[in-house]
Amino acid sequence: MHKPALPLEGTDTFNDQIRIVLVETSHSGNIGAVARAMKNMGLANLWLVNPASFPDEASYARSSGASDVLDKAQVVGTLDEALADCLLVMGTSARGRKVPWPVMSPPDAAVKASEYSTRGQVALVFGRENNGLSNEELQRCHYHIHIPSNPDYSSLNLSMAVQVVCYELRMHYLRGLEEQGESPYLDPMVSPGDGGWDVPLANVNDVEGFFGHLERVLEEIDFHRRDNPRQLMTRLRRLFQRAHLDQMEINILRGILTSVQKAAGTRQADHRTKPTVASATDDGQEEDHV
Known part of the structure; x- marks a missing residue:
C-alpha cells in the first residue's frame, strides 16, 4: 500500500500554470521521486509522455506522501500532446549542441517561466534517464535549461534535476511574496531579536x-x-x-x-x-x- 497523500499548500506555487513534463521515463520509481520533488516545492502539475510503466506501486512508494500529484498526473502518448496548449516550452539540456540554442541557468529559467505563467501554460521538459531529450525534442523548446553541475561528473538523477529547477521556481515565488511583505519564509533567524527567536536579546x-x-x-x-x-x-x-x-x-x-x-x-x-x-x-x- 502506498502512503496517503500529505496536504499540499492552500495555493499551489504557480496555480498549476507550470507543468513538469517527463518524456519516456523508464523507471516508474523515478516518477514517484519527481512527484515528491515537485510537492516539496509547491508544484503539482505533472505530465508523463509514454512512460514505460505507470501507475504502479513503485511510483507511489517513491512519492512518499505525494500520491495526490501522481493521482492527477496526465499521461499522454506524444510530446506534441503534452505541449499543445503551452505558451512557453523549456527543456533541460547539456551545452555543446552543433547549432547553438538559447540557454539559461535554472534561476534565470525560473524568472522566465514565472513571467509566462501569468499568461498561460508553461512546460518544463525533462528527458529520459539514459540519454535525455533528443535533438528533435530539444528543438521544440524555446529555451534550454542548463544545470551547471560538475563537468567531471555531470549526470544528474532525473528527480534531482527536477528538484533543482523546482527549487529555483520556489525561491523566485517566495522572493515575490517577500517583496509584497507577505512571506516569512526567507527572513533570516540567526540571533536574538530576529523574528521567531524564543527569548529577547539581553540588554x-x-x-x-x-x-x-x-x-x-x-x-x-x-x-x-x-x-x-x-x-x-x-x-x-x-x-x-x-x-x-x-x-x-x-x-x-x-x-x-x-x-x-x-x-x-x-x-x-x-x-x-x-x-x-x-x-x-x-x-x-x-x-x-x-
Missing part, C-alpha cells in the same frame, strides 16, 4: 552583570589576577559579545558561575551574583539561580 545591563560575575569567579578560583590581567577579560568580552547572547543564555551562564562558586566554596551571598532572568534546566523547567 547591556544584563551583559555587564554577567561580565562582572565572570571576572569575580575567575579571580576566586585563581584563574584571573587583577594585578596581572593581560588581555583575558578583553578577549572573553569579545568572545561573548560576538555571540549576541539572549536573556536566557545570560541566565544559564550566570547559573553555571554560581554553581562553580558553590563547588569552590567561594560564593558570596549578595545581590551581585543573582541572575536577572529565569533560566531553563535540562528537563525544560525554569528555575531561578540565587
